[in-house]
Amino acid sequence: MSEILVDVKHLKKYFHISKNQILKAVDDISFTIEKGKTLGLVGESGCGKTTVGRTILRLYKPDGGKVIFKNQDIYALGKKGYRELTKQMQMIFQDPYASLNPRKTVGAIVGEGLDIHKLYQSKEERAKRIKELLALVGLNHEHSNRFPHEFSGGQRQRIGIARALSVNPEFIVCDEAISALDVSIQAQIINLLMKLQRELNLTYLFIAHDLSVVRYISDDVAVMYLGKIVEKSSSGELFKKPLHPYTKGLMAAVPLPDPINEKKRIHSILSGEVPSPINPPNGCRFYKRCQYRRDICLEKTPQLADTGNQHLVACHMVHAEQW
Amino acid sequence: MSERILNIENLKVSFDTYAGEVEAVRGVSFHVNKGETLAIVGESGCGKSITVQSIMKLVPMPPGRLKEGTIEYLSTDITAYSDKKMQHLRGKEMSMIFQDPMTSLNPTMRIGQQILEGVKKHTGLKKKEAEEQIIRLLTDVGIPNPDKNMLRYPHMFSGGMRQRVMIAIALACNPKILFADEPTTALDVTTQAQILELMNALKEKFGTSIVLITHDLGIVARMADRVAVMYAGKIVETGSAHDIFYTPKHPYTFGLLKSLPSMDLSKETKLEIIPGTPASLINPPKGCSFADRCKYAMNVCNRLEPPENEISQGHAGSCWLLDERAPKVDLIKGEIL
Ligand SMILES: Nc1ncnc2c1ncn2[C@@H]1O[C@H](COP(=O)(O)OP(=O)(O)OP(=O)(O)O)[C@@H](O)[C@H]1O
Numbered sequence: 173m174s175e176i177l178v179d180v181k182h183l184k185k186y187f188h189i190s191k192n193q194i195l196k197a198v199d200d201i202s203f204t205i206e207k208g209k210t211l212g213l214v215g216e217s218g219c220g221k222t223t224v225g226r227t228i229l230r231l232y233k234p235d236g237g238k239v240i241f242k243n244q245d246i247y248a249l250g251k252k253g254y255r256e257l258t259k260q261m262q263m264i265f266q267d268p269y270a271s272l273n274p275r276k277t278v279g280a281i282v283g284e285g286l287d288i289h290k291l292y293q294s295k296e297e298r299a300k301r302i303k304e305l306l307a308l309v310g311l312n313h314e315h316s317n318r319f320p321h322e323f324s325g326g327q328r329q330r331i332g333i334a335r336a337l338s339v340n341p342e343f344i345v346c347d348e349a350i351s352a353l354d355v356s357i358q359a360q361i362i363n364l365l366m367k368l369q370r371e372l373n374l375t376y377l378f379i380a381h382d383l384s385v386v387r388y389i390s391d392d393v394a395v396m397y398l399g400k401i402v403e404k405s406s407s408g409e410l411f412k413k414p415l416h417p418y419t420k421g422l423m424a425a426v427p428l429p430d431p432i433n434e435k436k437r438i439h440s441i442l443s444g445e446v447p448s449p450i451n452p453p454n455g456c457r458f459y460k461r462c463q464y465r466r467d468i469c470l471e472k473t474p475q476l477a478d479t480g481n482q483h484l485v486a487c488h489m490v491h492a493e494q495w
Numbered sequence: 496m497s498e499r500i501l502n503i504e505n506l507k508v509s510f511d512t513y514a515g516e517v518e519a520v521r522g523v524s525f526h527v528n529k530g531e532t533l534a535i536v537g538e539s540g541c542g543k544s545i546t547v548q549s550i551m552k553l554v555p556m557p558p559g560r561l562k563e564g565t566i567e568y569l570s571t572d573i574t575a576y577s578d579k580k581m582q583h584l585r586g587k588e589m590s591m592i593f594q595d596p597m598t599s600l601n602p603t604m605r606i607g608q609q610i611l612e613g614v615k616k617h618t619g620l621k622k623k624e625a626e627e628q629i630i631r632l633l634t635d636v637g638i639p640n641p642d643k644n645m646l647r648y649p650h651m652f653s654g655g656m657r658q659r660v661m662i663a664i665a666l667a668c669n670p671k672i673l674f675a676d677e678p679t680t681a682l683d684v685t686t687q688a689q690i691l692e693l694m695n696a697l698k699e700k701f702g703t704s705i706v707l708i709t710h711d712l713g714i715v716a717r718m719a720d721r722v723a724v725m726y727a728g729k730i731v732e733t734g735s736a737h738d739i740f741y742t743p744k745h746p747y748t749f750g751l752l753k754s755l756p757s758m759d760l761s762k763e764t765k766l767e768i769i770p771g772t773p774a775s776l777i778n779p780p781k782g783c784s785f786a787d788r789c790k791y792a793m794n795v796c797n798r799l800e801p802p803e804n805e806i807s808q809g810h811a812g813s814c815w816l817l818d819e820r821a822p823k824v825d826l827i828k829g830e831i832l
């Protein structure tokens with residue numbers, strides 16, 4: 173049996189907007205990631221992907237649930253234990269500019285983790301390590317004395333990646349790590365992430381809105397809608413046989429680089445906007461936009477259940493068909 | 496023959512900086528026909544936005560400088576138009592949607608008011624009529640309850656809604672040509688699909704021409720009639736969407752298409768990449784600017800700039816491999832034959 177590295181159990185994160193308004197950004201989510209594997213996390217803007225990533229790393233205090241990382245309950249760790257943990261778990265942030273300190277040079281940003289965790293014996297070793305890290309992400313050594321604003325969006329994103337890699341983590345949350353990059357740089361970074369995974373057995377939670385990239389890089393994929401996981405399976409299975417009406421809508425919306433077929437295809441089978449996660453209704457949260465809805469969907473919240481072959485889906489209609 | 500709405504010849508735009516002259520756009524020529532969508536693609540920093548902003552005269556000068564070239568709008572040379580003359584064109588004849596809707600909307604002004612300004616300026620409609628027009632526009636772009644929503648401020652809208660408002664502003668005066676610079680990059684796929692559909696609907700309904708900048712080749716496939724591929728300040732290949740996707744002739748275009756993770760690629764296969772980094776735009780290379788990243792580069796490529804070669808009707812590329820004296824290559828196998 174392979175080893176489970178990250179075990180997320182019934183995770184909840186609520187934001188208290190005002191006295192009687194609760195925004196349930198993450199509402200009872202469970203999944204596991206095996207060591208050396210990648211779980212892709214997809215879903216519409218605002219559905220809670222970033223919040224999942226941040227709460228797992230304890231950058232947000234959870235409102236319920238547990239995260240077990242290498243058999244330790246990370247919310248139960250003391251200060252020292254948590255510091256040790258930040259060496260093993262890292263995040264590449266969605267907004268590269270906002271997450272880099274504008275007053276620090278690139279060298280200082282990448283070296284920060286090395287300092288905190290005392291990962292070098294001498295100054296020379298520190299400098300050498302920074303140089304290696306920059307080279308790894310395709311930046312050159314002269315860049316280390318420059319400041320973040322002197323870089324293009326794609327270069328800044330790579331600085332964030334070098335920073336995350338600096339402490340040799342075992343687990344990385346990649347939050348839209350490549351979305352701002354054009355395709356040729358995107359391909360370079362994807363290859364880098366996959367090479368590191370093969371060589372160092374890294375584990376990723378890969379958040380992205382580009383489904384073809386997610387399909388390619390992930391072993392398993394979870395689809396989120398308004399704070400909940402609505403479908404999860406192996407990447408191959410999910411893209412071949414999406415079951416949840418929302419997942420089908422997502423896939424239909426992806427434009428493919430093939431003009432003849434692309435111009436004929438119908439893309440938006442999903443109409444309407446994502447409803448507000450503030451005080452969400454009971455029952456299925458996708459109800460309003462679903463073309464298959466029935467009364468039961470309003471009455472009972474569908475639970476994530478296996479349809480066979482580890483393909484989990486939360487939809488009354490899909491399960492009804494199975495009977 | 497279809498009517499040309501825009502014709503650009505040999506456009507050159509530079510920035511004067513402390514480090515030297517940045518040659519952002521280095522001799523770009525293209526045209527846009529009435530009612531068609533032209534997509535401009537190419538690596539980050541290759542000059543796509545500056546090209547389009549120069550046409551609209553939105554590049555601050557200085558530090559920018561229009562070095563050479565002509566811009567013709569409906570057969571009128573507008574290259575030397577003053578800002579005042581341009582104001583009559585902007586909004587009414589040509590308009591633009593920017594990449595980041597939040598920074599281009601005024602956060603302290605109600606949505607309806609922002610659209611109203613544009614409508615009143617260009618149409619001379621009275622307030623009441625203008626308001627009716629705005630409600631129609633907001634309905635057209637799919638904003639529910641427009642009468643209520645026009646009273647709200649930008650931060651009260653989601654990213655997708657803000658982008659719709661931007662489109663409503665851009666369309667307020669029914670322009671003949673719409674420049675859309677990465678209009679959906681910040682949006683998720685479903686919102687993106689809705690915005691693209693909206694743009695296509697407008698094109699059908701009003702015959703609007705669209706110039707679309709994007710790095711998403713799926714969007715290009717979906718939207719574009721013709722495509723211009725830019726590299727280091729120049730157009731290196733241009734043709735119909737079919738030409739570019741199914742028979743690309745420039746090694747850079749080919750590399751771009753190959754670096755996509757297609758829907759059937761397995762995790763074991765590495766993505767193809769274009770090695771190296773883009774050419775510097777300060778003292779750009781003398782010959783072909785792609786030469787030092789090109790696996791087929793010949794001696795001539797480093798010495799002389801490749802001229803534009805016609806490949807077939809409407810399909811042209813600037814690459815020495817297209818010269819009849821060059822060896823034949825198989826781009827798919829990556830071999831010189
Ligand atoms: N600090 C916060 N305070 C209040 N609400 C928040 C906060 N952070 C996030 N939210 C809300 O929680 C929900 C989930 O946000 P999150 O950033 O996790 O979405 P996401 O799936 O990452 O979206 P995107 O694809 O746009 O990045 C959103 O409705 C958002 O407005």
Ligand SMILES: Nc1ncnc2c1ncn2[C@@H]1O[C@H](COP(=O)(O)OP(=O)(O)OP(=O)(O)O)[C@@H](O)[C@H]1O
Nearest residue numbers: 510512517519538539540541542543544545546776
């Ligand atoms: N104000 C400026 N001063 C100096 N150089 C500039 C200035 N504005 C733009 N440039 C340079 O001009 C070149 C073209 O920029 P442009 O914004 O057109 O690129 P782009 O193709 O739109 O890239 P992206 O895909 O990243 O938006 C870039 O290399 C950029 O660094």
Ligand SMILES: [Mg+2]
Nearest residue numbers: 221222223266
């Ligand atoms: Mg996010």
Ligand SMILES: [Mg+2]
Nearest residue numbers: 543544545676
């Ligand atoms: Mg641009």
